[in-house]
Amino acid sequence: MRAACIQIDIRRGDVPGNLQQALEGLELAANEGAQLVVLPEMWPTSFAGKGRDDSGGSSPGGQEFDPWGTLLAASESAVEALAQRAAELDVWVAGSALGRSAAGLPTNRLQIFSGGREVMGYDKVHLFSPTAEDLSFSAGMMPPKTIASPFGRISGSICYDLRFPELMSEPAQDGAELLVVPAQWPDTRISHWRTLVLGRAVEGQCFVIAANRSGKDQVGRKPLDLTFSGCSIIADPHGNVLAEGRQGQLVVSAEIDLEVVKKIRRRVPVQRDARRDLYASWNETRLKRSEPEG
DSSP states (O other), X not given: OEXXXXXXXXXXXXXXXXXXXXXXXXXXXXXXXXXXXXXXXXTTTOSOSOOSOTTOOOOGGGOOOOTTSHHHHHHHHHHHHHHHHHHHTXXXXXXXXXXXXXXXXXEEEEEEEETTEEXXXXXXXXXXGGGTHHHHSOOOOSOOOOBOOTTSOEEEXXXXXXXOHHHHHHHHHTTOSEXXXXXXXXXGGHHHHHHHHHHHHHHHTSEEEEEEOEXXXXXXXXXXXXXXXXXXXXXXXXXXXXXXXXXXXXXXXXXXXXXXXXXXXXXXXXXXXXXXXXXXXXXXXXXXXXXXXX
């Protein structure tokens, strides 16, 4: 099967423009034969607007962010339009966008769609505090699910989650063969991105389809000027790069052979050899050591 990443230059708050870019990329990927397409993190809106800010300050651009208002509704409409077009093209599509939450602030939600229907949802657990993501979003509380698909077992995570092995081990334990990762990972830490994507592929013995954005943006309550050169990566379970994006490249795609997953898991049975009972006892011991005496 062929998988693809779409590297769009996401414009904060410009939902129609971002949707247009996403649809263009989806059409091109489908024409290349892609059956699974992954978009970057927060592709309909980027990190637009103001969240929970005790100082009373506003976000870059001065937009007030009402998580239950027009921005969320527009984002949901864009996601639905993309999912419907993907269904018409007979393509599975994934990406992250604003999600509704009972906690008040929205979540950063990864969604995977097939046939216009959401088949997997995951709310980002690890919010990136250096850009105050924790002030604008509610953190997820559950690990990503792993679901069956015609291409194999699929799971996913979002951007900063790549740094946390506790969460990233969940899909591996569930037998995920494909891991989708929408991201906005800046050039200043692109060596980390590449290392983590390839490391997670080797660690999970799976293919990783990691879609990163392109362009420039100001991110965070105290705006950081960041450049994104794409650098989307499709990696195999050996840590080989099957495809890597360049600045200005809209679609990055590669052929994926799931027999590679099956062969390496037979030869090196990492999940079978894991000592999870031992790891659990270590955590219990660590917690006891941290408890105050008396």
